[in-house]
Amino acid sequence: TRCHFVNPRYDELHGEPCYPSIAELPEVPDIVVVALNPLRAASVVADAAAAGVPAVIVPGGGVVEGGEAAARMQREVREIALSHGIALLGPNCMGLFDLTTNSATYIGDVNPWLPHGGVTGIAQSGSVTDAFIHAGTRIGFSRVIGCGSEVVLDVCDFLAYAIDDDETHSIMLFVEGFKRPERFLALADRALELGKAVMAVKVGRSSQAQAAAVAHSGSLAGEARATEAALRAAGVILCDDLDALLETAELVAGCRRLGRGVGRGRSGVVTVSTGEASLIADLAPRTGIDLPDVPAATRDRLLEALPTLGYIGNPLDPWGATDAATAYEAAFTAFAESGAYDVLAAVYDFPYRSLPSEVETALEIIAPLVRATADRPDLMPVFVSLTSGEPTPEIADALRGAGGIPLLRGTVEAFTAIAAVARWEATRDRRRAGRARRAEWPSIAAERTFVGHDIVIDPASPIASRVSPERESLERVARMGIPTVRAELVATADDAAAAASRIGFPAIVKVDAAGLAHKSDVGAVRLGLPDPDAVRAAARDLLALTLPAGARRRGLVVAAEMAGIELIVGARRDPSFGPVVLVGLGGVLAEAIDDVAVRLAPLDAEEASSMLDELRGRAVLAGVRGRPGIDRDAIVAAIVALGAAMVAEPTLLEVDLNPVISGPSGTAAVDALVVEAVR
Structure with a gap:
């Protein structure tokens, strides 16, 4: 990698020659990093375009808050980049670093001793990009990218690259929004088909869509729930926060290292404390972890090996039944051979600098876990620390020496990750056995266009709409093949009584009006009417009812009241x-x-x-x-x-x-x- 400096005010920087312009460089660079006020970026991008530079990064902060000057700069750099085919990252980003090429065009600090792994990290936040890098000693990245304002390259472009990259086996995302949501779903579906896990934290959920909704369904299936449903349909593992994201990434990486999966996620958990066992069991509804009961034959086997064991359950606490080595050998062997579990989890907490006796105990727990799962590709071993502290190096080394058993930190995060990866594996298997959720996804995923040349969704665009009257709505629903209640549209109270007599009692009478979304809110519904006289009286009341402004009465709907x-x-x-x-x-x-x-x-x-x-x-x-x-x-x-x-x-x-x-x-x-x- 060669680095050239461009600054007309200096002849030399850091012992290297400094050139007055991009045009005067001794070679055309592969990439230009704009290391000056981002508001002046347009002229640099223009110079790069004139020199035939294929890629530009515009890093730095404050661009979004820069008012009209910032908006003008973004329009200008976008137009220049698109007209010259430049892959432009930013503005308002941290840049990227790539451990596959050992290069960093990044404005923050990067630890030079980060291990090279198979995870690509993509973040739309500068500080989260830094957080990914700080976690790199544990996760093992192939590359990390900060997307910034995405005027040309967006998260979809980097996701597409990672999916096709042989160095990447999984992808971590921190996403605030999608400029091309359908393309994102198509790419995530492609990753699912290839078996590359996409894990994401999605933030920036707003209540605007719910506030604008007319129907109950529009409010209940608001932006956050719609986003969650869409991402899950495309196989994305959604995480609530960065802690959950990191533990999920560690588990996915551990599965890759060991060449195993978590199967259905049925977990046999062995602890050193009854209190810990109770905590894990109590949290199961929240984490979604599946903790099957211990089979009867396995109970008998454990009692034979550990006759002083007071309680046998899952989670299991064999501590104190005999010496640690014997107790945990018996526990893990019995669980492994029961056929009831896909995951064997050892739970043991430790401070960063454990005492030698604590390290010895941890190793006495790890060793039988390793032996019980060594020749069992159907069993995934994991080691769980109930708190999220840094592990003692000797314990981490023992897990690495056993092929890279994943070490998951935090009770909720660890077991949530196991449940999430189990769901992902099931979704992956269904995808491989069938078609994409939407027929157009494979072709969309195959496209390669910058955001500036693609269709960009503007969720704020208003759409004129019409609320259909109830009778018309019911007819429309019936044409969809959905059964509807027997009902008649009438104009008078006498007609309502006659209709109810034909339909049956008890009856319901409702106002039918265009533009009236929720009739019960304005008293426009009468229920449980037992006879024609009651229907006639209710109809008169409803015909005299004053409706909200904008509602246009068409008559009354008479329907049968159903039980259920x-x-x-x-x-x-x-x-x-x-x-x-x-x-x-x-x-x-x-x-x-x-x-x-x-x-x-x-x-x-x-x-x-x-x-x-x-x-x-x-x-x-x-x-x-x-x-x-x-x-x-x-x-x-x-x-x-x-x-x-x-x-x-x-x-x-x-x-x-x-x-x-x-x-x-x-x-x-x-x-x-x-x-x-x-x-």
Whole structure:
């Protein structure tokens, strides 16, 4: 690597010659780094373009806050770069460093002793780029890139490179936003197909999309949930924070080192403390870790080997049953040979500078873990420290000497990582066995265009919309193949009574009005009407009701009242990721209960069914206290049909089926709200 300095004020810098301009360099550089006020970057980029330089980095901070001058600079450097085919990184970035070539065009400090590994780190934040580098002694990076303002190159360009790079086996991301969300999903899907884990922290979640939503579904499936659903559909492992990201990356790297996976994530955990075991078990619902019970035959085996063992469970604490070496040999061997687990985890906490006796104990735990899993490619060994401190070097060396058993730090972070990687492996296997979620993803992933030459999504762009009246909405939903309640549109109170007599009692009467999204909020619904007289009286009240400004009354809807469990099934067109669907506990309190699952559309019956399993109130769906449950197949079919309609009909913005009632008398959408884009 050769480095040339350009500055017309000096003849020499750091013992190297200094040139007055890029044009006067002895050779055309591969890359130019603009090491001056970023607001003056346009002239340097122009000089680089004239000299035929293929790449430019504009680092530095303060560009975003620089007002019109900064905005003008960004427009100018973008236009110059795109017109000359320059790959431009920045402005407002830290640069990049590459351990595969041992080069760093980076404005921060880089530890020269960082180990070369197989993880590419990409961050849209300068300080997080630094945080990645600081973690490099542990993670093992191939390269780290700070994206900055992304006027030409964006996270998708670097992700595409990492996916095709033989030196990279996994990718860490810190993302604030996506300029090309569909391309990002397509690339993530490609990484999934190749078995390269993409792990991400996504920040910058806002409430703007929820505030603008008309339907319950639009609010419940807001920006954050839509983003999560889209990224998970493309196989991205979402992490809540940097600690979780680092532990997940360490586990993925450990799987790579050992040539194993975590399978279904069924974890057998062995600790040195009953308190630790209880803590891990208590946190299982939060972390998602699967802790299967100890099989009966394994219990008998453990009691035979360790007759003084007081309690046998998973997690298991064999400490004190006999000497440590014997106890942990028996525990790990029994767990390994039980067939009940995919992961064997040893849990032991230690200070940075452990006493010799503490190191000896740790080694007595590590050794039987290694032996129990040595010839078992179906078992993934991990070592967990319940706190996130730096390990004693002797313990870290022992794990490295055993082939690189991953050392995970932090109780929640460690077991969350195991559960997350198990889900990712299952998603990877499904992807390899089938097609991409969206048919266009493979072709999008194959494209190679800078952000300036590609379609950029502007989520803030307003879209004119129309809220359809209820009767029209129900008819539209019925055409999607979703069953709807029997209902009639009427104009008078007498007509309402006659319609109810035909439909059956008890009856419901509602105002049908264009532009009226939530009828119950303004008292425009009457329920449980037992006879024609009650219907007639309710209809008169509703016809006299003053509606909010902008609502245009079309008449009244008379429908049969159904018995069953109320759900909400809905969809919205996310401005970044396209159509998403949701299902949850419904009714007028749907938003207050906020118990929903969200997925990217389209989806199949298996995935729609998994949404029901995610709900906190899923026990209600199966029936409780003698009450019947839902017709699960009918609800799944409705979810799938709505997702297909959102994909097939691009003018649909939001669809709200609330409630969908499912019970002994059948399953039907009782109320519907359709919001369409106005052409």
